[in-house]
Amino acid sequence: MSIMKFESFRAGSIKSSPSMAVSLAAKAMRAKGESVVDLSLGEPDFETPGIIIEAAIAAMRGGKTRYTGPDGTEELRAAIVGKFKRENGLDYAMDEISIGNGAKQILFNAFLGTLEPGDEVIVPAPYWVSYTDIVILHGGVPKTIACGVEDDFKLTPERLERAITPRTRWVLFNSPSNPTGAIYTSAELAALGEVLERHPHVLVMSDEIYEHIVAGDVPFTSFANACPQLRERTLLINGVSKAYAMTGWRLGYAAGPKSLTKVLNKMQSQSTTCPASISQAAAVAALNGPQDFVAQAVAEYRARGELVTRGFSAIPGLEVRAPEGAFYLFPKCAGHIGKTAPDGTVIENDTALASYLLTAGKVATVPGAAFGIEPYIRLSFATSRENLLIAIERIGEALTRLR
Numbered sequence: 001m002s003i004m005k006f007e008s009f010r011a012g013s014i015k016s017s018p019s020m021a022v023s024l025a026a027k028a029m030r031a032k033g034e035s036v037v038d039l040s041l042g043e044p045d046f047e048t049p050g051i052i053i054e055a056a057i058a059a060m061r062g063g064k065t066r067y068t069g070p071d072g073t074e075e076l077r078a079a080i081v082g083k084f085k086r087e088n089g090l091d092y093a094m095d096e097i098s099i100g101n102g103a104k105q106i107l108f109n110a111f112l113g114t115l116e117p118g119d120e121v122i123v124p125a126p127y128w129v130s131y132t133d134i135v136i137l138h139g140g141v142p143k144t145i146a147c148g149v150e151d152d153f154k155l156t157p158e159r160l161e162r163a164i165t166p167r168t169r170w171v172l173f174n175s176p177s178n179p180t181g182a183i184y185t186s187a188e189l190a191a192l193g194e195v196l197e198r199h200p201h202v203l204v205m206s207d208e209i210y211e212h213i214v215a216g217d218v219p220f221t222s223f224a225n226a227c228p229q230l231r232e233r234t235l236l237i238n239g240v241s242k243a244y245a246m247t248g249w250r251l252g253y254a255a256g257p258k259s260l261t262k263v264l265n266k267m268q269s270q271s272t273t274c275p276a277s278i279s280q281a282a283a284v285a286a287l288n289g290p291q292d293f294v295a296q297a298v299a300e301y302r303a304r305g306e307l308v309t310r311g312f313s314a315i316p317g318l319e320v321r322a323p324e325g326a327f328y329l330f331p332k333c334a335g336h337i338g339k340t341a342p343d344g345t346v347i348e349n350d351t352a353l354a355s356y357l358l359t360a361g362k363v364a365t366v367p368g369a370a371f372g373i374e375p376y377i378r379l380s381f382a383t384s385r386e387n388l389l390i391a392i393e394r395i396g397e398a399l400t401r402l403r
Contacts, residue, residue: 014133026364055285072099103252113263119169125372153180181323193227311392339402350375361398
């Protein structure tokens with residue numbers, strides 16, 4: 001009897017989220033009573049601020065529980081326009097805003113609505129785990145460019161120039177970066193913009209979801225600030241998940257030329273219809289309300305970043321670059337590849353190392369392979385300092401047992 005195949009070829013060409021898979025494995029171990037420190041998910045450990053929660057409750061009690069337009073409520077679009085003006089000095093009209101169920105859906109809508117089969121998307125690696133799979137799912141071809149620790153995890157103008165072809169549709173930047181914490185300076189973005197000026201067929205997608213989480217002395221610069229001449233082919237992606245501890249509320253947004261946001265909103269009208277009305281009301285409160293929480297959270301992230309940078313830099317075999325933003329450390333672990341675990345297992349790559357750290361060290365990390373570059377591991381420090389100190393000790397001890 002033959003087994004029916006349900007998955008399409010395109011669906012079969014991508015994988016489930018690696019970071020979520022690691023987190024689920026860690027949760028399964030915890031369910032069995034094992035003590036596991038989970039550094040796999042990029043999710044703030046803070047509670048959503050009360051003022052945001054109260055705004056959501058008020059919206060529910062006020063009957064704001066129905067469909068909105070695909071592009072969201074007028075109140076939220078106005079709040080987003082105000083945010084860009086107030087925080088970035090950027091002027092966008094109400095119809096230049098698109099709102100989705102998380103920044104990931106904005107990415108999904110953008111590639112769904114703009115890619116033809118075979119179109120190329122330039123993605124510097126390491127990259128967030130979903131970028132390339134979303135491109136593939138919509139018929140595009142991700143063209144990754146390895147930018148390791150020796151490159152400060154950043155794409156150079158020369159390498160960008162070499163990567164562009166007549167089939168290039170998008171180039172995708174992420175600053176501050178997940179998984180590295182690297183931030184492009186204004187001058188670095190301007191230099192990349194000079195290259196893109198020579199290629200008017202290439203669109204720019206700038207994922208700025210970690211905009212507020214700056215851990216070092218390098219300030220955040222929006223691509224649209226650094227390259228205003230490319231405004232009409234630039235899509236800025238942002239959201240409330242990271243800055244306001246609202247990951248489960250699923251609310252992301254984008255700003256770009258009207259002709260582009262119109263495409264995104266059309267895609268949404270045929271998928272989720274609209275963002276959740278309650279989450280939109282909450283996001284209005286987040287963007288328009290007091291920003292004390294953001295400042296307090298960022299101060300804590302900075303302290304944690306310094307803690308993990310010191311701790312993991314002291315472990316032999318790890319090459320650590322201090323993060324400039326976001327809440328991740330991305331140490332190179334080449335010094336441990338090829339070693340043998342106490343049970344005789346050879347650590348052939350960073351995937352094997354992450355597996356070893358989970359089983360032997362009881363710390364969940366994500367291998368660099370998930371982000372398109374090896375050998376690295378990603379460590380999220382969006383957890384308590386106590387957990388981070390335990391993780392540093394456990395990883396250090398587990399690595400000393402490798403021979």
